[in-house]
Amino acid sequence: MAKGKLSTPPGHVNLRMLAEHLELSQTTVSLVLNNSPSAKSIPQETRDRVVEAANRLNYRPNYFARSLRQSRSMSVGVLAPDLSEGYFTRVMSGVVQELTGAHYFYFTACHDWKKDLIEKYPRMLVERAVDGFLLLNTPSDNIDVPVPVVAISAHSASENVTNIVLDHHQAVQQALTHLYSLGHRRIAFMRGPRAIPDSEFRWEAIQQVAQEINLKLDPALSIRIDSAGWSMKDGYHPMAPEIGYKPMQALLEKTRDFTAIFCFNDIAAVGAIRALRDSGLSVPGDISVVGFDDILSAAYYTPSLTTVRQPLMEMGKRGAQVLLERIANREAPLPPEIIMAPELVIRESTGPAPQ
Amino acid sequence: MAKGKLSTPPGHVNLRMLAEHLELSQTTVSLVLNNSPSAKSIPQETRDRVVEAANRLNYRPNYFARSLRQSRSMSVGVLAPDLSEGYFTRVMSGVVQELTGAHYFYFTACHDWKKDLIEKYPRMLVERAVDGFLLLNTPSDNIDVPVPVVAISAHSASENVTNIVLDHHQAVQQALTHLYSLGHRRIAFMRGPRAIPDSEFRWEAIQQVAQEINLKLDPALSIRIDSAGWSMKDGYHPMAPEIGYKPMQALLEKTRDFTAIFCFNDIAAVGAIRALRDSGLSVPGDISVVGFDDILSAAYYTPSLTTVRQPLMEMGKRGAQVLLERIANREAPLPPEIIMAPELVIRESTGPAPQ
DNA sequence: CCCTTTATATAAAACGTGTTACAACTCCAA
DNA sequence: TTGGAGTTGTAACACGTTTTATATAAAGGG
Known part of the structure; x- marks a missing residue:
């Protein structure tokens, strides 16, 4: 017990103390602990001594000092509209897998679709010295940061942004041919909010597929989530079904001449x-309803939801992989857009079109 | 345009460059920019020059250097089981308000109820030099970190942890008197998973309130989420209604002698x-159902849910406030447990007990 | 015997701040 | 003249790493 200084718990032991204790230089200790290539010449015996002492004294390198020297933080910034379960949570489950595997942590910044925050957060996180950015579902055409950026579902046109997107054409094809084969011809569409990048691409795919399968699009049957007396500015709660309730109500007041939405x-x-x-009205007796995303509770609603499943976890995983690669090798060529495949899940909310 | 060095975009301007440009010392510049008390003697004219140049050259203090010197990171660690919308998202909406107001960011770490992660993440985040911890819904009795800790819904017994908890007695009282007044006498209970701290406290409150209102608790009508052929270890998806489906099914196979759950x-x-x-069976015709939390979609289910609303956002806000105070003043006395009030929201899933 | 190589290790610089102690200069009264 | 007090600043260190360049002794080659 009478080990002198060592028996008293060292507030925190740093490299200098460890080196003094070992009667070696800081350099040697640092080289050994970092498995530096120039440490090859250090004999095994010394290395063992160093490692053992580091463990015994519970040495932890100071994060700031290390980061200052190496100018990298081992953390990335995640920019998202919100913390919704429908989107954010599922993408992040994939992201986290990759990040923790690479000893990375992440800062989350939610912009709530506010323009100023979308511009401010990247700057603030750059000041925090994040090594890269992950953009979720967030418009990012003029993002200008000195680190790699990967965008998921953002369809960014920026030069140095890698895009990970869903194959919307395939998604829409699956949904519409399903409805078409059930006899539906007058189909309504509830388009996404203008702010969400996917909205526009989904709608373009709808127009294209409709033409391909010879389905007529009636403008009167097209409604938007961010209209009908409700907009993103009223406070967008990603998990509030209100966003679909009001537009649907508005449509029903004008017409009931459709059999699916x-x-x-x-x-x-x-x-x-x-x-x-x-x-x-009854669902699917009078009206069939198709959703999108396949959230975890989709199977438990009454009726359970027919929906297009996005492989969100895989998209997050892939995005994080690409980001980490680009961080590790800053000079590598930018990988091209990565396109993921959707999957139609058929449940109770769709059925044959009424006569 | 021919300003020499200044016309070429400075990769990054640091304190030394700024000082050279101003023909002042780094000390002076630093003192001015930090509004240091010992900068009182610096004349206004000089201060203005400094501030103006800092803005013009877009000077940003290096995060690592500053943190290294001041040994604080302006970030906290948030430890949570998962990123569920029912809990995490709503608490965090309050937390974020407070944190961003104080120029703080946060690391999220999800332990998925794995013992090793619950122990490992605090250590990893301490190495990242977080200034404090926020524990969400996470058992934390033996957390040992050198920074302030605030626990939300964790009921921690640790010496240096501030607890923010719901008044479970009041919550249960509201729910049970509601059911009782509707004529329900045989009430089933679906208890929470053992891992979740609230589970135990809720159950204790149920036993106490039952006694107070003279309601008999039948052990045969008490089921648990983490039993009935399903446990946390099978992969807990906080938004998967499966966690309630299976135990309910199991109970129904044994008895139907109850009118509410x-x-x-x-x-x-x-x-x-x-x-x-x-x-x-019909809800609420045959069986009345009461939930807990009041998630955003609770009002939109069929039937819409009668539920006990937790003021999660407020709890997050309060927790972050206390944490920031404790960080700012490390020697202040530990505030006592903070207890928040629930609110019963009555909707369609409860009705009069059948004869 | 001299010169190079190898093995083992180290001193010192660098990263960019914040801060402590002190320097020069002026003014003013004793 | 001198000493004290204010004014306006600066030099130098500390924070804890990583890395570059270098030192010393022993071994080996000619």
Whole structure:
């Protein structure tokens, strides 16, 4: 017990103390602990001594000193609209797998679709010296940061941004041919909010596929989530089915001449179903409803949701992989856009079109 | 344009360059920019020159150097089981408000209820030099870190942890008197998973309140989320109503002699309702269901959920406030436990007990 | 015997701040 | 003249790493 200084718990032991204790120089200790290539010449015996002492004294290199020297933080910034379960959570489950495997942590910044925050957060995180950015579902055409950027579902046109996107054409094809084969011809569409990048690409795919399968698009049957007396500015709660309830209600007040509706996401679909039910219509008896995303509770609603599943976890994983590669090798050529495949999940909310 | 060095974009301008440009010492510049008390003697004219140049040259103090010197990171670690919308997202909306106001960012670490991660993450984040910890819904009795800790819904017994908890007695009282006044006498309970701290406290409150209102608790009507052929180890998806579906199913196979069930959370309630429906029972016609949390979609289910609302955002806000105070003043006395009030929200899933 | 190589290790610089102690200069009264 | 007090600043260190360049002794080659 009488080990002198060592028996008293060292507030924190740093490299200098460790070196003094070992009667070696800081250089030697540092080289050994970092497995530096120039440490090859150090004999095994010395290395063992160093490692053993580091463990015994519970040496932890100071994060700031190390980062200052190496100018990298081992952390990335994640920019997202919100912390929704429908999107954020599932993408992040993939992201986290990759990041922790590489000893990376992440800062989250939610911009809530506010323009100033979308511009401010990247700057603030650059000041925090993040090594890279992950953009989730966030418009990013003029992002200008000195580190690699990977965008998921952002369709960024920026020069140095790697895009990870869903194959919207395939997604829409699956949904519409499903409805078409059930006999639906008058199909309504609930488009996504203008702010969300996917909205535009989804809609373009809808127009294209409609033409391909010879389906007529009636402008009167096209509604938007961010209209009908509600907009993103009123405070967008990604998990509030209200976003689908109100537009659906508005459409029903104008016309009931349709037999199906394709919603921008599952939450909106839930709201839409509630609105239909409140109007005395049955789903799928009178109206079939298709959602998007396949959130975890989609199978448990009444009726359970037919929906297009996005491989969000895989998209997150892939995005993080690419980002880490680009961080590790800053000079590597920019990988091209990465396109992921959707999957239609058929449940109770769709059925044959009524006569 | 021919300004010499200044016309070429400075890769990054640091204090030395700024000082050279101003023909002042780094000390002076630093003192001015930090509004240091010992800068009182510096004349206003000089200060203005410094500030103006700093803005013009877009000077940003190096985060690592500054943190190394001041040994604080302006970031906190958030430890949570997962990124669920029911809990995490809502608490964090309050937390973020406070943190960003104080120029703090946060690292998120999800332990997925794995013992090793619950122990490892605090250590890893301490190495990252976080200035404090926020524990969400996470058992933390033996957390040992050199920085302040605030626990939300964790009921920690640790000496240096500030607890923020819901008033479970009041919550249970509201729910049970509601059911009781509707005529329910045989009430089933779906208890939370053993791993979640609230589970135990909720159950204790249930036993106490039952006694107070003279309600008999039948052990045969008490089921747990983490039993009935399903456990946390199978992979806990906080938004998967499956967690409520299976236990409900198991109970129904044994008995139907009850008229109401009080579920641990809304997600479980959704699963339970689905199981009841799949067994040919109607909600609330045959069975009334009460949830907990009041998640955003609770009002949009069919039937919409009667539930006990937790003021999660407020709890997050309060927790972050306390944490920031404790960080700013490390010697201040530990504030006592903070108790928040719940609110019963009555919707469609509860009704009069059948005869 | 001299010169090079190898093995083992180290001193010192660098990263960019914040801060402590002190220097020069002026003014003013004793 | 001198000493004290204010004014306006600066030199130098500390924070804890990583890395570059270098030192010393022993071994080996001619």
